[in-house]
Amino acid sequence: xxxxxxxxxxxxxxxxxxxxxxxxxxxxxxxxxxxxxxxxxxxxxxxxxxxxxxxxxxxxxxxxxxxxxxxxxxxxxxxxxxxxxxxxxxxxxxxxxxxxxxxxxxxxxxxxxxxxxxxxxxxxxxxxxxxxxxxxxxxxxxxxxxxxxxxxxxxxxxxxxxxxxxxxxxxxxxxxxxxxxxxxxxxxxxxxxxxxxxxxxxxxxxxxxxxxxxxxxxxxxxxxxxxxxxxxxxxxxxxxxxxxxxxxxxxxxxxxxxxxxxxxxxxxxxxxxxxxxxxxxxxxxxxxxxxxxxxxxxxxxxxxxxxxxxxxxxxxxxxxxxxxxxxxxxxxxxxxxxxxxxxxxxxxxxxxxxxxxxxxxxxxxxxxxxxxxxxxxxxxxxxxxxxxxxxxxxxxxxxxxxxxxxxxxxxxxxxxxxxxxxxxxxxxxxxxxxxxxxxxxxxxxxxxxxxxxxxxxxxxxxxxxxxxxxxxxxxxxxxxxxxxxxxxxxxxxxxxxxxxxxxxxxxxxxxxxxxxxxxxxxxxxxxxxxxxxxxxxxxxxxxxxxxxxxxxxxxxxxxxxxxxxxxxxxxxxxxxxxxxxxxxxxxxxxxxxxxxxxxxxxxxxxxxxxxxxxxxxxxxxxxx
Amino acid sequence: xxxxxxxxxxxxxxxxxxxxxxxxxxxxxxxxxxxxxxxxxxxxxxxxxxxxxxxxxxxxxxxxxxxxxxxxxxxxxxxxxxxxxxxxxxxxx
Numbered sequence: 001x002x003x004x005x006x007x008x009x010x011x012x013x014x015x016x017x018x019x020x021x022x023x024x025x026x027x028x029x030x031x032x033x034x035x036x037x038x039x040x041x042x043x044x045x046x047x048x049x050x051x052x053x054x055x056x057x058x059x060x061x062x063x064x065x066x067x068x069x070x071x072x073x074x075x076x077x078x079x080x081x082x083x084x085x086x087x088x089x090x091x092x093x094x095x096x097x098x099x100x101x102x103x104x105x106x107x108x109x110x111x112x113x114x115x116x117x118x119x120x121x122x123x124x125x126x127x128x129x130x131x132x133x134x135x136x137x138x139x140x141x142x143x144x145x146x147x148x149x150x151x152x153x154x155x156x157x158x159x160x161x162x163x164x165x166x167x168x169x170x171x172x173x174x175x176x177x178x179x180x181x182x183x184x185x186x187x188x189x190x191x192x193x194x195x196x197x198x199x200x201x202x203x204x205x206x207x208x209x210x211x212x213x214x215x216x217x218x219x220x221x222x223x224x225x226x227x228x229x230x231x232x233x234x235x236x237x238x239x240x241x242x243x244x245x246x247x248x249x250x251x252x253x254x255x256x257x258x259x260x261x262x263x264x265x266x267x268x269x270x271x272x273x274x275x276x277x278x279x280x281x282x283x284x285x286x287x288x289x290x291x292x293x294x295x296x297x298x299x300x301x302x303x304x305x306x307x308x309x310x311x312x313x314x315x316x317x318x319x320x321x322x323x324x325x326x327x328x329x330x331x332x333x334x335x336x337x338x339x340x341x342x343x344x345x346x347x348x349x350x351x352x353x354x355x356x357x358x359x360x361x362x363x364x365x366x367x368x369x370x371x372x373x374x375x376x377x378x379x380x381x382x383x384x385x386x387x388x389x390x391x392x393x394x395x396x397x398x399x400x401x402x403x404x405x406x407x408x409x410x411x412x413x414x415x416x417x418x419x420x421x422x423x424x425x426x427x428x429x430x431x432x433x434x435x436x437x438x439x440x441x442x443x444x445x446x447x448x449x450x451x452x453x454x455x456x457x458x459x460x461x462x463x464x465x466x467x468x469x470x471x472x473x474x475x476x477x478x479x480x481x482x483x484x485x486x487x488x489x490x491x492x493x494x495x496x497x498x499x500x501x502x503x504x505x506x507x508x509x510x511x512x513x514x515x516x517x518x519x520x521x522x523x524x525x526x527x528x529x530x531x532x533x534x535x536x537x538x539x540x541x542x543x544x545x546x547x548x549x550x551x552x553x554x555x556x557x558x559x560x561x562x563x564x565x566x567x568x569x570x571x572x573x574x575x576x577x578x579x580x581x582x583x584x585x586x587x588x589x590x591x592x593x594x595x596x597x598x599x600x601x602x603x604x605x606x607x608x609x610x611x612x613x614x615x616x617x618x619x620x621x622x623x624x
Numbered sequence: 625x626x627x628x629x630x631x632x633x634x635x636x637x638x639x640x641x642x643x644x645x646x647x648x649x650x651x652x653x654x655x656x657x658x659x660x661x662x663x664x665x666x667x668x669x670x671x672x673x674x675x676x677x678x679x680x681x682x683x684x685x686x687x688x689x690x691x692x693x694x695x696x697x698x699x700x701x702x703x704x705x706x707x708x709x710x711x712x713x714x715x716x717x
Contacts, residue, residue, distance in 0.1 A: 510684070
């Protein structure tokens with residue numbers, strides 16, 4: 001068994017109430033790593049065509065990577081992988097904090113949930129043992145309450161606080177963009193993973209573990225040295241130092257000046273109060289205490305307090321840039337404390353913030369343009385900046401009360417319900433889910449990476465304005481149609497490899513890039529992996545996810561973005577720029593670069609053979 | 625003497641302690657010369673940027689926009705009146 005793995009998977013059949021241990025072969029570990037890759041492998045092999053995402057037949061996989069819990073920086077990471085009820089395709093949502101590390105240290109590389117419990121339960125994992133327990137006492141509680149109640153219930157004097165991943169009311173009610181929350185504000189957000197958890201009547205997973213992640217005996221010193229180098233490089237890069245000193249909110253002003261901040265559902269580009277949402281202002285104005293994730297060397301995550309004004313007394317996790325953008329300029333709100341409040345509420349309800357924010361901003365635009373009235377929204381006056389109305393609406397959505405029932409299906413379906421021009425205003429990608437919270441019209445790398453994504457979030461790394469020498473992209477690709485497509489093909493493989501290692505992406509942008517990660521991986525596992533093999537792992541994962549999605553009807557037209565995202569901004573740095581004239585050609589160039597049929601988007605036989613996926617060729621042939 | 629205006633955003637603002645500066649020039653200068661001057665004037669920024677000849681400078685340390693356009697050319701000639709913006713290299717995802 002290579003270092004970095006326990007070699008044990010826990011399978012939980014919630015219908016039968018049985019728990020079994022399984023092993024995973026070293027070949028699968030090396031081919032798929034863990035995280036997204038291992039989850040995709042399980043999903044592909046166990047979820048056949050026709051399985052509804054919210055049915056007992058769907059799988060919900062909590063998977064760690066080889067680095068998870070190993071002491072590598074930012075290695076509290078885990079992935080939640082399932083068939084998404086929001087998109088109908090595969091989704092992999094990552095979260096950080098401590099939960100993933102403790103799950104691994106409790107003796108399991110992954111937990112596979114199948115079936116559905118007849119009544120609410122939670123899984124308790126403790127140092128190699130696991131039990132299903134009644135969740136009646138926490139059912140209907142919000143995520144933070146659930147965490148506190150279960151952590152205190154299982155905490156023993158002298159032992160560390162148990163770590164909890166759970167759903168809130170949104171997940172219980174199967175809101176299609178419900179999330180999984182852990183460690184008081186870390187969220188596996190995308191694609192409705194919380195709804196799948198709710199459909200299985202699984203409220204939470206509680207983990208306690210103080211084991212050690214095994215390190216290859218012959219390379220312990222090399223592993224320690226690799227960790228030191230990784231930490232140094234992570235904190236030395238521009239992105240890393242920004243996160244360390246200012247949080248991701250430290251990116252607000254640079255993003256704004258580049259035209260990347262969404263304003264009023266992308267109807268505007270100007271936001272006068274941008275400096276109040278920047279990390280410089282926030283860290284000077286709102287006192288906070290460091291609250292780092294497992295093994296994270298950065299002062300990124302903090303518990304912060306609001307000491308004055310309407311939200312005085314609020315103590316919450318310092319919001320990320322996207323939280324601030326989503327509940328700030330995107331909904332016409334100029335008070336950062338109000339954005340903190342809405343972020344805290346979104347997390348407590350267990351909603352994916354990006355879907356919630358672009359849904360609310362769509363409704364506000366529709367109200368402004370007369371497509372909706374307060375009468376359609378249970379009397380709520382959803383005008384720009386009306387934070388109180390947003391809060392009431394979010395609670396209605398999470399509980400599927402009144403109009404919340406109609407809105408619980410996300411941006412795309414809400415736009416169809418509204419009708420008229422609403423679909424032209426909605427911000428979504430593929431078959432209908434919200435992208436990350438930027439004005440993506442001026443981020444071609446990101447928007448393209450969302451449009452062609454196989455896993456429900458950004459698949460690659462936006463290299464529009466910086467290069468990545470480790471993968472042969474020495475200079476930023478800018479607004480070049482070929483450059484963006486080719487960079488996505490290369491960076492997608494890098495990103496999916498990283499997402500399978502079990503580390504936070506914020507520590508993966510140091511100067512050493514993949515070389516540093518692979519050096520540490522080889523020392524941990526005892527392998528002799530090359531950079532090219534690492535990229536091939538990422539490529540294999542993308543292809544496997546692609547085949548899974550094709551199984552559920554994915555076609556070329558699903559690699560797409562909404563009309564709003566194709567409109568050129570009228571002003572600002574991105575004025576006049578639009579992907580519309582180039583998108584079809586870019587998609588074709590990308591398909592060719594990936595070794596896919598440029599007309600159908602299906603992986604070619606020779607590509608599958610090169611990646612060792614030849615046994616899956618039959619699946620493609622059947623579809624054709 | 626004429627001037628170049630340099631805007632510092634995000635982390636660069638944090639390191640220099642100010643949002644912008646104006647630097648006087650008597651003739652055209654190259655981008656790397658401007659960065660050398662800034663490194664000398666703002667030691668924390670200089671320490672952060674490190675070796676200005678490093679191949680990774682524009683990928684890991686600093687992105688430079690001249691009059692709104694990104695440049696990775698150290699030899700780019702700057703003229704009086706140019707507006708330069710320094711930010712950390714941003715990447716999505």
